[in-house]
Amino acid sequence: MKPFLDRVAAFCRGKSVWVLHYDCGSCNGCDIEVMASLTPLYDAERFGVLLVGSPRQADVLLVTGTVNHRNRLVLRSLYDQMAPPKAVVAVGACALTGGIFHDSYNVLDGADRVVPVTVYVPGCPPKPERILDGILQAAAVLAAGGDGSGGDHMAGAGGPAAGGGGGRGGRVAAGGDHGAPGGA
Amino acid sequence: MAERMVIPFGPQHPSLVEPIHMQLEVEGDTVLGVRPAFGFVHRGLEKLAEKRDWRQNVYLVERTCGICSFIHSLGYCLALEELLGVEVPPRADLLRVMWGELHRIQSHYLWLGLLADAVGFESLFMQTWRNRERVLDLNELTAGNRIVVSMCRVGGTARDLDAEMLDRVEATLDAAESEFGPVEHTFREDGGIARRLVGLGRITREEALGLGAVGPVLRATGEASDSRLLGYAGYGRLQVAPVTQAGGDAYARLLVRLGEIRQSMALLRQVLPLLRQEPGETLVPVRKDPTAGEALSRVEQPRGELIYYVRATGGKLLDRVRIRTPTFANLPALVHMVPGNEIGQVPALVLSIDPCVSCTER
Amino acid sequence: MIWVLCWLLSLPVAGFLMGVDRRLTARLQGRVGPPLWQSIWDAGKLLGKPALRPAPRQALWAAGYLGFLGLAVACLLGGADLVLVVLLLGMATASLAVAGFIGPSPFSQLGAQRQLFLGLIYEPVLLLLALGVQRVTGGWTFAGASLPLLYRLPLFLPGLLVALLAAWRKSPFDLASSEHAHQELVAGLATEMGGRVLGLVELGHWWEMELLLLLAASLGYPSLGWALGLALAFFLLGILLDNLLPRLTWRYLWPLGWALGLGGGLLNLIWLGVSR
Amino acid sequence: MRGWFRDVRGLVLAIAAPLVAAALASLPLQRRARVGLALVTGAAVLAAVLLGTPTDLVLAPGAVQTVASLETVGDTALLLYIVWVAVDRRSWLAGLTAAANAALFAWITGQGMAHPTLVLHADPLARFFLIVIALVAPAIWAWAPYYHEHYRKVTPALREQPYYFWLFAIVGVMAALVTANDLMDLYLLWELTTLASFLLIDSPRSGEARAASVQALWMNGVGGAAFLAGVLVAGSLSLAQVGGLAAVLLAVAAAIKAAQLPFSRWLVGAMAAPGPVSALLHSSTMVKAGVYLALRLAPALHQGPGGPALAWLGALTFLGAAWLASGSRRTKEVLAYSTISNLGLMLAMAGIGTTAAVTAALALVLFHAVGKALLFLVAGGVEADLGSRDLEAAGGLIEVRPELGVLGIWGVVSLYMPPLGLLFAKWLAIEASAASLAVYALLAVGSGLTGFFWTKVLGRFACAAAAPEPEGAARLPRAAYYPLRYLAALVAAGSVALLPITTLLLDPVTGAKAPAMGVWYAALLTAAALGALTYVLLARRRSPRALPYASGIEAEETPGALGRFRSSADQPAVAALAGFYPSAAWEAASERVFLLAGALSLVGMVVIAL
């Protein structure tokens, strides 16, 4: 009985994706494309994607924008307020690596320095279709029993330790692993 | 005992598109006071502009704000062109007007949709944003990106449009104009929207001027102030009459923006024949770096007057780039308007100045 | 005992109706919309998710909301007294409000307060409806009706519509839980709820909507055609109004709701008294 | 042992035991002794009314005359005292009413009407009220000494001896009041309750208390005058024979004792009194004297226009007081208004007077007495612990004082939520009023408002975030919770045993079978029990406690405290919570509207009867 119920829940997780969108210091470009993905031409609700206001109700945290030092704490707080299983989708060059702002004094180069990112959606801004792709990839991870928080060894990364030190101007060598280069 | 509630409104709040924080003091459901706090979108853009060379800065400043990116790059380019003494080809000026007005239309559409959402009118939001997609598709077609068109260069525009492209612009404009009818009608005639907005955040013309308000907030009090009257880019050749309203409240601001969408469409109608008639260059190559000096440009953003100030000391890097954004100018008016309103009206009220935090904090 | 079967089916049916609602809304907006079973999947996901919550006793009251509504629907289907059904509905909405008041976030508190206003708007109207039924049938249930009740109680329709919109969180009555995104209340009284707790509230919400539809249908009793027609009409009207109207504030809705509901109901009852 | 209670001696014991205890309580005793006295007296009274079947007290004509002359002396002394108070306080209203009472009293005495030989009658109605009083009073007696240790600190002017005396004595007076048949005896007892109210409200000796006590005095004086006018009109001194206009006038007296509109203010003002007084006199027992009298008169009222008029007045009060309770900021004021509201519902039922209505009224009396006593003790506990009578001070009570919070929530739940008894009574009441559209409509709206304000109070108690305890916060000793637990258990037991209670206690009063809602009720109870069981079985898993949501800028805090957030300049700020209250102007305006409507109704009631 229990394995069956777990399978049902996993199936539902893949079909019902509630997204919390947080603009972590974006120029609005990605944000309005996130909003646009809800509108008739793209209609994210086809896939059970719903934008919610409260982190407690969300399955996916969608981050746009450069993560700056003030927003870093907010992002971490929102992530911590979500119930597992949860996933993070980073949208746009700024949220991925800091983009054009990567070497600013107030910008962390990438949301993955603060929270473990499940899916990266590149673009400046990405088209709504790509954003949908990203959310659905995250949903697939959740449905497969994955949890973006797995291997989250960054609890507390919102603290001063995560100062935007590394990765200045140089190549982004590290990727894949959820651990931040130079984070924890 | 505490009968006042203290509400942390934002930075993460569904009615805020961008992160700002407002500490609201509420009694019952009436807002007594508001203390805003900023710094969630500050990216150090102006400092960064001293690190990048002046050509790269075009791409940097258009990322000040993704909604009116073209107008930011236009303001920057105008300032630099003045500094460099570059004469922009007339065709480029017209193209700049075209993309600028397309941005204005999509920005106002976006705002209309957000307003509809803020008063809980989901279907109208959907309808408005659906219409907005036409402009975005047109952006992609003419410039290669839906949002950040990156078409402005110091010395002109990056691309030219051929006759076929102009036809497609015109066709889109036709469709957009006819689609706008029902949406505009609903915004103007719906009793519920009027009930929510009439009298909301009313300020007089004197107050608006005293608080330094700009753009639709100012025009909604009856003051015919519009930087496009300065005649930058191609506006000098076109008829621009500021859209004004007398009400001074959120509803008047809505009417101003509705009028401005029509106005922008009319401007495009003026520009397209000129573009057809006058072929020519769109970009003059600029090979030298600016010498020491300073320049200032004023352009009209969808939210009001945008000012770029550039100071150079010679060389590739600029000494200072300063951006005065319209939302920054409108914030005192907002803080003045919020107290005394129902908490349920706060989103619509905040939205009524069309705040752009990423512009303001840079 | 057929009503027990009906009761068992009523929850999935209500979930399906919610899906239909979302799909129809999408179509009105020119979108494809979610699958018809979307609400059921949502509920499945929520119920399978632990709740990370700051308020330890919220689940109890959320369960109370669901439980009272389950009882109310069972009572209505089982032919119990209408007053009891309405009182149970009132207790359900009160439980939901308490769940909201437990949430330590100000948004939760404001949402719960508005939930109270919602309840205040439509509970008296439904109690009046019970009296209307009693005046027509002589009992407190529909069972005694010989002609469709609608013929004698037409002025209760606006009040029932108000109640339906309020129970369904539709515009302009979407006050308490911000079913419409981008509102000032985050998620209103559900701000602090997530996972299982929210799942319970969602299920309760289905039942609440269905209960009001059933009450509307009951006005067609004993004609099945009238009953189905009324339920369908209310369902479609609810969706359409939601898309045609913005959300208003309670200061305006309270008098409006009472004018339509209590005013209409009282007029109808006076007319019944005079005509008798 | 049981045989001892089986006749009139039971009745005498029920009346005398509290009076004896009152005399003992006037002595300066230790807390332990006071609690012991409370328990012993409580046990005696309970045994007298529950174990046995008290019977009527019929005296020989000679003895009746003795009683009557004693009563005349008592009344005269009492009226003289009130006149003295009026002069002392320079209250012309109190003086006027006292003079009117005295004049009417002299007139009646001058008429020399025959006193009935049936002095005390222990019929089912009287026995029902005796049981209610006997169930509730001991808990409050036993709790009072604990509360008092706090109260003494904040009210140094309090004189303890009269306070304890009346706390006990009033139960004896009430026991006599609900059994008295001679109208002039009844009047004496009636005025004794007024006097007790006055003295106890006055006991804190604050300015607010002094004003409220005089207000209570003159308003109840109006009631006394109406009572005497009724006696005069009746032309007979036997309560059992009252009818017509006399019944209406007595009903007016009952309405004023039950603080109906427009005389609601005296009970609201009475909240200046200490907690146990509010609990015993001004909610659970003494004000029910009005309900008792109305129920006693119900058959008589039912025959004339007085019944419908009383029903209208009660229903109006039900609505109006609930409306005013919805906007009140003070815990005890909310409780006072809700008491007035509930008394209104009971009087409305008495006015309707059908079997269902009377059953509803009786069930209301029972469950309201227990539940409201519990809530007043909780409010007193909050006051003693946290030092505030403000409803907002009880915000998050369950976090600050978990046991008090749970008891408070249970108390509120018992007053309006199924499957607890009061809801059953309200259901009966609503249906019993079906004959009158106006009354029904008032009850419908009032019922919605009742849900509104109770949920608000419940929400404040149950909130998972509380402000830090104020300076000087105290803790009542653990033993002080036993009376509260007893009352809470009584609510639960009463609800579970609703069907037997209906059969054993309520049906004998009406002399008929109550409407067959019991089956549904039993089903409801079972369903609720099953639901609770399922919940308990399923809800074992405890999930971690998260920070209160503060729009993403949550700051660390201890669980159960108000949410904190990092405001501008990273300074921590507190997300203060508060209930919703209308403006004071709005409250005052709506009170004026209801007072006016009540005054018109009351005048209309008398005019119709004339």
Place this chain on the structure above:
Amino acid sequence: MRLLHTLLRNVASGPVTRRYPKVPLVPVAGARGDLRLLVDRCTFCTACAVRCPAGALEVDRKARTWTFNPYRCIYCHYCVEICPFHALEMAPLGREPAAAKATVTETGAAPVPSPSRGTGAASPA
């Protein structure tokens, strides 16, 4: 009531939604998408790396490698415009989302331009 008319027409005419995953994206000519290096034209002159406003490009003249970080690219087209050898082009579609960030490295075969085009090797570092 114009809105009612619009809504009902929406129902009648069916949804306008682009059924994206079912119907693939149609590339728009001239759209700025994923950056590609035509490695046989590239001289590894570092002009693009120097000019890139986002610092998404790195060119090693000695090792003849061109490294591109698509997750930092802001799709501004500047590099394409200034490349003196027209060795850069943009695909009309953007890069797809991925579970890991990776850089793209192109290596020139030898100092003498070879006829075969180098294959782009994705290297999850």
